[in-house]
Structures are given as C-alpha cells and as structure tokens.
Amino acid sequence: MHKSGVYRSVCPFDCPDTCGLLVTVENGRAVKIEGDPEHPVTRGLLCPKMQHYEKTVHSPRRLTTPLVRVGSKGAGEFAPISWQGAIERICTTWKALIAEYGAECILPYSYAGTMGLVQRNAGHPFFHALGASRLERTICSPAKGAGWKMIMGSTPAMDPDEMKDSDLIILWGINAAATSIHTMRDALAAKQCGAKLWVIDTWASRTANAASETFLLKPGSDGALALGMMHVLVRDQLCNQGFIQENVQGFEEFTAAVLPDCSPEKMAGACGLEAATIERMAHNYAAAKAPFIRLGSGLTRYANGAMTVRTITCLPALVGAWQKKGGGLLSATSTGAAFPLHKITREDFIKKPVRLVNMNQLGDALNTLDSPPIKSLYVYHANPAAVTPDQNAVIRGLMRQDLFTVVHERFLTDTARYADIVLPATSSLEHGDIYRSYGNYVVQRCDAVIAPLGKAKPNWDVFCLLAQGMMDIGMGMEVPFFEQPASALIDQLLAESNAWRDETMNAALRAGEPVRLRVPEDAKSGWQTPSGRIEILNRQLAEPLPRLLPTHAGQDGYPLFLQSAPTPYTLNSSFYEQDRLRARQGKGRMQVLMHAEDAAARRLRDGQEVLVYNQLGEVQCNLAISGRARPGTVVCEGVWWTEFLEGKRGINALTSQRLTDSGRGSTLYDVMVEVKAAGQPV
Numbered sequence: 141m142h143k144s145g146v147y148r149s150v151c152p153f154d155c156p157d158t159c160g161l162l163v164t165v166e167n168g169r170a171v172k173i174e175g176d177p178e179h180p181v182t183r184g185l186l187c188p189k190m191q192h193y194e195k196t197v198h199s200p201r202r203l204t205t206p207l208v209r210v211g212s213k214g215a216g217e218f219a220p221i222s223w224q225g226a227i228e229r230i231c232t233t234w235k236a237l238i239a240e241y242g243a244e245c246i247l248p249y250s251y252a253g254t255m256g257l258v259q260r261n262a263g264h265p266f267f268h269a270l271g272a273s274r275l276e277r278t279i280c281s282p283a284k285g286a287g288w289k290m291i292m293g294s295t296p297a298m299d300p301d302e303m304k305d306s307d308l309i310i311l312w313g314i315n316a317a318a319t320s321i322h323t324m325r326d327a328l329a330a331k332q333c334g335a336k337l338w339v340i341d342t343w344a345s346r347t348a349n350a351a352s353e354t355f356l357l358k359p360g361s362d363g364a365l366a367l368g369m370m371h372v373l374v375r376d377q378l379c380n381q382g383f384i385q386e387n388v389q390g391f392e393e394f395t396a397a398v399l400p401d402c403s404p405e406k407m408a409g410a411c412g413l414e415a416a417t418i419e420r421m422a423h424n425y426a427a428a429k430a431p432f433i434r435l436g437s438g439l440t441r442y443a444n445g446a447m448t449v450r451t452i453t454c455l456p457a458l459v460g461a462w463q464k465k466g467g468g469l470l471s472a473t474s475t476g477a478a479f480p481l482h483k484i485t486r487e488d489f490i491k492k493p494v495r496l497v498n499m500n501q502l503g504d505a506l507n508t509l510d511s512p513p514i515k516s517l518y519v520y521h522a523n524p525a526a527v528t529p530d531q532n533a534v535i536r537g538l539m540r541q542d543l544f545t546v547v548h549e550r551f552l553t554d555t556a557r558y559a560d561i562v563l564p565a566t567s568s569l570e571h572g573d574i575y576r577s578y579g580n581y582v583v584q585r586c587d588a589v590i591a592p593l594g595k596a597k598p599n600w601d602v603f604c605l606l607a608q609g610m611m612d613i614g615m616g617m618e619v620p621f622f623e624q625p626a627s628a629l630i631d632q633l634l635a636e637s638n639a640w641r642d643e644t645m646n647a648a649l650r651a652g653e654p655v656r657l658r659v660p661e662d663a664k665s666g667w668q669t670p671s672g673r674i675e676i677l678n679r680q681l682a683e684p685l686p687r688l689l690p691t692h693a694g695q696d697g698y699p700l701f702l703q704s705a706p707t708p709y710t711l712n713s714s715f716y717e718q719d720r721l722r723a724r725q726g727k728g729r730m731q732v733l734m735h736a737e738d739a740a741a742r743r744l745r746d747g748q749e750v751l752v753y754n755q756l757g758e759v760q761c762n763l764a765i766s767g768r769a770r771p772g773t774v775v776c777e778g779v780w781w782t783e784f785l786e787g788k789r790g791i792n793a794l795t796s797q798r799l800t801d802s803g804r805g806s807t808l809y810d811v812m813v814e815v816k817a818a819g820q821p822v
C-alpha cells in the first residue's frame with residue numbers, strides 16, 4: 141500500500157459522472173491524475189478540475205492539524221491543538237450544552253464534499269445516537285425528483301447510454317459542458333451521427349456553443365414552454381393516441397382543463413420565446429423518431445421547480461417517445477436500492493423523534509430557532525457560509541458568540557473561518573469508500589492511495605473519536621458500532637448480493653473495478669405508479685393536474701433575473717484553492733454577465749466594478765457585457781470564496797431561504813436583482 145505506482149480511485153465530487161481515476165503515486169505523493177480508460181463512462185476523459193486533482197490534494201492551503209480559535213469569530217486566527225485536546229473540548233462543551241438545553245441544541249450540517257457512501261453518511265449514526273437536531277438535506281434539487289415522481293412514480297430512469305439512439309437530444313436546463321462533460325461528449329457524438337441537439341437554457345452557456353439550436357427562456361418559465369408545446373401537439377393531432385390509450389392516465393382531463401388556456405401566443409409571453417418558435421418546437425418534437433430529454437437541475441431551483449419538471453415529464457408521454465429506444469426523459473438515475481445504506485445511516489439509533497432543520501434555512505435556524513436554540517453547529521464536508529442561501533443571515537448566525545462551531549474541512553473555507561474548532565479532513569485519495577452516481581449506473585469501490593496529509597482524518601474516523609470521547613465522559617454511545625474501520629462498513633454494503641448486484645459484480649467491486657449495476661427486471665416492466673400508468677392526472681396530489689405556476693422572485697420588485705450557475709473550473713465552492721482554476725474564470729475575478737442593452741440602460745461599461753444587489757444583500761464584482769446573457773437576465777458563474785471578493789460577500793448574499801413548491805428544495809435561481817456602478821449610493 142502507498143508504494144509508488146498507478147492506482148485506481150474514484151472522483152468523490154458531487155457530479156453526475158462519478159469518474160474512474162488512475163492516480164500515479166511517487167514517494168507517497170499523488171503526482172498525476174488521469175481518467176480511467178476502462179471506466180465505461182469516463183473512458184479516459186477528465187474535466188479541467190480533476191485533471192490536476194493532485195494540486196488540490198497537495199495544496200499548500202491544506203489543513204493538516206486541528207486548530208482552536210484565538211481571534212474573533214470570522215477573523216481566521218487559530219492556534220494548533222492536538223486531536224485529543226480538540227475532541228475533549230468538543231465533547232465537554234456538548235455535554236454541558238446537552239445538560240442545559242437538550243441534545244437538539246446541536247445541529248450537524250453536511251452535504252456533498254464527498255459523495256462516497258460511507259464518508260458522506262458517516263455522521264448520521266453518531267448524531268442519531270446523540271439525539272441532535274436533524275438536517276433536511278435539500279439544497280440541491282429535490283424538486284426534480286418530486287416532479288418526476290408525480291408523473292412516473294418510482295419508474296427507473298432510462299439509461300443515459302440510450303442517447304446514442306436518439307435523433308433529437310434536448311439538453312434542458314443542464315449546462316453539461318460544465319457539469320457533466322461525459323453527457324456533453326455523448327451528445328456531441330450523437331450529433332455527429334446526425335442527431336439534432338437542442339439546448340434550452342436562460343443564457344447561452346458553453347453547452348449552447350455545441351447546439352444545433354438554442355432556446356433562451358425567462359428563468360422559471362419552462363412549464364409555459366412545455367404547456368405551449370403540448371397545446372400544439374393536441375391541437376394539431378400530433379399525439380400518439382395508441383400509446384396514450386395504453387399507458388397514460390388523465391390525458392382527457394388534461395386536454396380539457398389545462399391545455400385550452402395554454403395557446404402558444406399566451407405561453408410565448410410567459411416564457412419569452414416567439415409563438416412561432418413554440419409551434420415549431422412542438423412539430424419537430426413530434427416528428428422526431430426518438431426524442432431524448434436530458435433534464436438538468438437548473439430549472440428546478442424555483443418556487444415552481446417541481447411543477448416545471450412534472451409538466452415537462454408529460455411531453456414524452458404525449459408523443460409516445462418512451463416506446464422507442466433512445467426516446468424518453470432522463471432526470472436522474474436512482475440507485476438508492478442497490479446498497480443497504482441503512483447499515484451506515486442507522487436510523488435505528490434514533491431514540492426519540494427530533495426536530496428537522498431545513499438546510500436552506502440555516503440562516504433563520506441559527507438566528508431565530510428557539511426551544512432549544514441552536515447552540516452548536518458541526519459542519520463536515522460542506523461550506524454553508526458560501527453555498528447556503530441568504531449568506532448574510534448565515535454569517536450573522538455564525539458570528540454569534542454563544543454558538544459553538546466545529547468545522548471538519550480540507551481547507552480554511554468561508555465556514556471554517558467562523559469555527560471555534562477546525563479539524564483537518566483527508567481528501568478522497570487518503571481514505572477508502574464506495575461511490576455510486578446519480579447520472580449513470582456505474583459504481584466503484586476504492587482504497588486510500590496515499591497516507592493522510594499531516595494529521596488529517598476521514599469523516600468516519602472523526603465520528604469514531606467523538607463517540608469514544610462522549611463515552612469517556614459518561615455520555616453513552618453505541619460504541620461497538622463506532623469501533624469498526626470504514627472498510628468494515630464498505631464490506632457490509634457489499635456483503636450480500638441483491639437484484640442490482642450479483643456475486644460476480646460484488647467480487648469485481650471488491651477488486652476495485654468499475655461495475656455497471658443492472659436495473660432489476662421487475663422495475664423495468666411497466667410504469668411503477670399506483671395506477672400502473674403514466675399519471676398526468678394524479679389524484680393523490682392537492683393539484684391533480686400539471687399547470688402553470690409563478691416563481692417567487694417576480695414579486696420582489698427588482699428588474700433583472702440573476703442566474704448563479706456552475707463553472708467548468710470549480711464545483712460549488714470547491715476548487716477555489718487552486719489559483720490556476722480561479723484564473724480561468726472571468727480574468728480571475730468574479731464577473732456578472734449582462735446584455736449590452738441592460739448595460740446601456742444603466743450607463744455601465746464593460747470591465748467596470750459593479751454592485752449586484754437586492755433586498756437581501758449586495759455583491760461587488762466585475763461587469764462583463766456579453767451576448768451570452770439575454771436582456772433582462774444577468775449571470776454570475778461560480779460560488780466564490782469571500783476571501784477573493786472585494787465586499788466579502790458572495791453570490792448567496794442575494795439568494796433567499798424560500799423553498800420550492802415540493803421537495804422543500806432551494807430556490808437558488810429564483811432571484812431578482814439590480815446592478816449599479818460600485819461606489820454609487822443605492
């Protein structure tokens with residue numbers, strides 16, 4: 141182990157591709173990272189972030205020892221402390237807080253720094269046993285799953301590989317050139333073989349560069365486009381009646397009650413396309429032999445996110461796209477049933493029901509929750525001070541003198557700066573895990589390929605130390621469980637085969653090979669809904685039929701939509717430690733892209749310093765006048781660390797804690813702002 145050589149590993153980041161890696165190790169250091177040519181999805185291709193992952197792993201910014209705060213909150217001044225000292229400090233503080241307020245005064249906050257099944261979920265058994273408040277982990281795109289489920293129930297997703305059999309690929313609200321480069325590669329390959337490639341977005345992202353045609357909508361208005369298209373499909377008798385009669389519930393109700401009011405003229409006003417364009421899209425969609433919609437998360441982060449997904453999911457049912465190979469809609473693969481995750485999360489450790497705190501509303505939770513108030517926050521593999529909506533509220537909470545904050549991190553992030561105790565975390569090359577994907581069916585297990593840097597420890601090991609620490613001061617914990625190494629937990633996930641994995645596949649997984657799960661046959665037979673049909677009409681819902689819903693931000697009184705989308709060079713707030721990756725984003729500075737018309741109306745110049753602001757806060761950044769932005773919509777890429785920003789506030793100073801219509805998700809893109817020259821009074 142850890143000898144020089146080339147080892148297999150897996151990309152741990154929150155990306156649908158979940159690549160296989162080949163890591164060259166020399167003298168205990170990772171010196172080169174390549175895409176695994178034998179991984180069925182990666183096939184040798186890596187994104188710009190992972191091509192030099194070794195620069196993240198061995199970054200001079202890595203935290204290598206536990207730290208205790210010596211300066212004021214947020215000042216980032218710390219002194220080293222031993223692991224034993226840090227664990228004792230945490231456990232004795234928690235013991236005292238629990239005695240005074242009860243264990244619910246402790247809130248864990250974690251999300252997706254690592255997607256490995258063991259390290260990602262490592263805190264659940266500990267906090268369940270402790271009786272801490274629970275975090276509702278819905279920052280990403282739960283509205284997407286909710287919208288799909290309303291129509292399709294638990295029908296498994298189609299295989300992304302089918303894209304090659306499609307003659308019309310629609311990348312809808314997905315910036316695949318940045319967020320899923322293997323989807324992009326496969327879409328381009330299909331285009332080269334003659335498929336048309338549409339991109340439906342709110343601005344001309346890099347994905348649009350590759351499109352046969354791009355359709356730019358008003359943010360949050362995709363439901364209107366889908367309804368307008370369906371109006372035309374019905375009006376012009378382009379629906380597949382045979383398929384509908386066999387497979388769909390509620391077509392008549394939908395066409396009678398909803399679609400008459402959704403003429404292309406009316407929907408054009410709502411979504412910002414011409415009526416003639418909506419008509420043409422409907423005709424081309426119906427004429428395609430196997431239209432494939434790849435639905436992203438962008439359009440789900442709105443007050444109407446779930447309803448939008450629900451509405452779009454009706455399209456393939458109306459034309460019978462499902463019955464053709466390559467036709468249908470993919471929102472996310474769900475392989476949750478492939479592994480017995482309950483063996484890690486240990487819900488059975490919960491002794492009595494505890495309160496649930498929505499992670500998008502951390503700001504309010506820290507500042508206003510009562511009985512008990514949150515007195516301690518334990519953050520691991522997440523950076524809430526940067527990524528969570530309403531940054532000003534979050535930071536106000538983190539500034540509270542009476543909040544005891546522990547952050548387990550690889551870097552001194554925005555969040556770690558507010559910690560009382562900082563614990564150093566390993567990178568994925570320093571610990572083992574097993575990874576599954578939400579964009580394909582390939583899974584892979586890997587071991588550590590280098591030793592932990594300095595005194596860094598994996599998530600699981602820290603929770604074992606905390607469990608022992610609590611035990612030592614008489615706070616009972618399920619100790620035998622926390623005495624296992626992480627590898628034993630991985631073994632438990634693979635102990636038995638099931639409908640997704642047979643023994644041959646398990647053996648390959650144990651050997652570290654990438655393995656394609658098989659979707660169980662019984663799940664593939666028929667529609668997995670209560671009626672056994674595709675439920676355009678779903679009587680179990682308060683709103684039995686899809687319809688047009690408004691967004692939140694329209695009501696806020698600011699004139700410009702703000703899109704804050706991923707960049708190819710960073711991932712949420714990760715990778716900002718790499719100078720070379722920051723340098724590749726907008727001249728190394730955070731930028732706001734604005735259409736020339738909007739800039740002229742505000743007398744703003746290209747390259748000028750501006751303030752983007754709304755009712756929640758303001759962000760200073762650099763203006764780029766760009767034809768990529770649609771009039772009325774401005775775009776900021778990336779979730780920058782505040783240390784690189786003039787005003788010390790990032791994009792989430794402008795986003796709100798409001799939730800989606802279903803799934804209690806974030807509404808990160810449902811935002812309106814104004815922009816003015818920096819230094820000018822509001």
Ligand SMILES: Nc1nc2c(c(=O)[nH]1)N[C@H]1C(S)=C(S)[C@@H](COP(=O)(O)OP(=O)(O)OC[C@H]3O[C@@H](n4cnc5c(=O)[nH]c(N)nc54)[C@H](O)[C@@H]3O)O[C@H]1N2
Nearest residue numbers: 313314315319340341359360436437438439706708711712
């Ligand atoms: N390089 C890189 N890769 C990433 C990430 C990253 O930050 N950087 N993040 C990872 C994570 S956590 C996730 S969840 C995925 C997300 O990946 P995607 O599913 O691609 O989601 P987003 O990039 O959030 O949004 C996709 C596109 O939707 C657009 N959009 C926003 N609102 C609307 C709308 O109302 N209608 C339409 N049609 N389009 C809209 C945005 O402008 C954006 O171009 O990517 C993952 N991969």
Ligand SMILES: Nc1nc2c(c(=O)[nH]1)N[C@H]1C(S)=C(S)[C@@H](COP(=O)(O)OP(=O)(O)OC[C@H]3O[C@@H](n4cnc5c(=O)[nH]c(N)nc54)[C@H](O)[C@@H]3O)O[C@H]1N2
Nearest residue numbers: 251252253254280521522523527548550565704712713714
């Ligand atoms: N405005 C705006 N806000 C967004 C988004 C957006 O597009 N726009 N994207 C949203 C989305 S889709 C998501 S999913 C969330 C993601 O939010 P987060 O899950 O918080 O993701 P990151 O910002 O990547 O922060 C992860 C942190 O985990 C640390 N880390 C990595 N591996 C480990 C480990 O093994 N152990 C420990 N202890 N730490 C580790 C990394 O150093 C990093 O600082 O952000 C959301 N916020």
Ligand SMILES: [Mo]
Nearest residue numbers: 154279280281
């Ligand atoms: Mo996400």
